[in-house]
Amino acid sequence: MLTMKDIVREGHPSLTTVADEVTIPLTETDKQLLGDMLQFLKNSQDEEIAEKYQLRAGVGLAAPQLGINKRLIAVHFEDGNGKKYSYGLANPKIVSHSVEKAYLPSGEGCLSVDRNVEGYVPRHARVSIKAISMDGEAIKLRLKGYAAIVFQHEIDHLNGIMFYDHINKQNPYFIPENAKPVE
Ligand SMILES: OCN(O)CCCc1ccccc1
Numbered sequence: 001m002l003t004m005k006d007i008v009r010e011g012h013p014s015l016t017t018v019a020d021e022v023t024i025p026l027t028e029t030d031k032q033l034l035g036d037m038l039q040f041l042k043n044s045q046d047e048e049i050a051e052k053y054q055l056r057a058g059v060g061l062a063a064p065q066l067g068i069n070k071r072l073i074a075v076h077f078e079d080g081n082g083k084k085y086s087y088g089l090a091n092p093k094i095v096s097h098s099v100e101k102a103y104l105p106s107g108e109g110c111l112s113v114d115r116n117v118e119g120y121v122p123r124h125a126r127v128s129i130k131a132i133s134m135d136g137e138a139i140k141l142r143l144k145g146y147a148a149i150v151f152q153h154e155i156d157h158l159n160g161i162m163f164y165d166h167i168n169k170q171n172p173y174f175i176p177e178n179a180k181p182v183e
C-alpha cells in the first residue's frame with residue numbers, strides 16, 4: 001500500500017517536470033498504479049487507517065507526486081452538494097474552460113508541500129475534461145465548484161505546476177475581478 005514515504009516533497013524534480021502521456025490501452029502496471037493511488041486516497045480519508053499509517057488526508061493524487069512522470073491522476077471526494085467523485089484517470093486533458101475564475105476561500109494545500117502557503121489560488125470556474133478511465137473507457141467530465149478546483153490542481157501536477165505558482169506574489173489575497181469564491 002502507498003504511504004506518505006512514497007510521496008515526494010518540494011525540491012523533487014518530478015514536481016516541476018511535464019509528465020509523459022501513458023500508452024493506451026493501459027498496461028497492467030499503469031492500471032495497478034491507478035488502483036494504488038485511489039486506495040491511498042480512500043485510506044487517507046479513513047480515520048483508523050490514516051491514524052495507523054500516519055496518512056495525511058488527500059482528495060487527489062498525481063503520479064509525479066510518487067516520482068513517476070506519467071500523466072496519471074486519482075481523485076476521491078464528495079463536493080459541497082454531496083456529489084461523489086472517485087476516479088483513476090489516464091492522460092486527462094482540459095478541453096475547454098470558462099473565462100470566469102474561482103478560488104477556495106481557505107486556499108489550497110498539497111501532500112507534497114509540508115508547509116502552509118497562504119493565499120488564494122485563482123483557477124477556471126468551470127472545466128470540461130477528457131480522459132481515459134482505469135476501466136479503459138474514454139470519458140468526458142463537465143466540472144464546476146470544488147470538483148473543478150481539485151481536478152485542475154491534479155492536472156497542474158502533470159505539467160510541473162504547484163498550487164502556489166498561481167498565488168499573487170504582491171498580494172496573496174488578490175482576487176481577479178472575474179473570480180468568485182467556491183462556497
Ligand atoms: O495533488 C493532490 N494533493 O496534493 C492533495 C491536495 C489536493 C487539493 C487540495 C486543495 C485543493 C485542491 C486539491
Ligand code: NI
Nearest residue numbers: 109110111112
Ligand atoms: Ni498536490
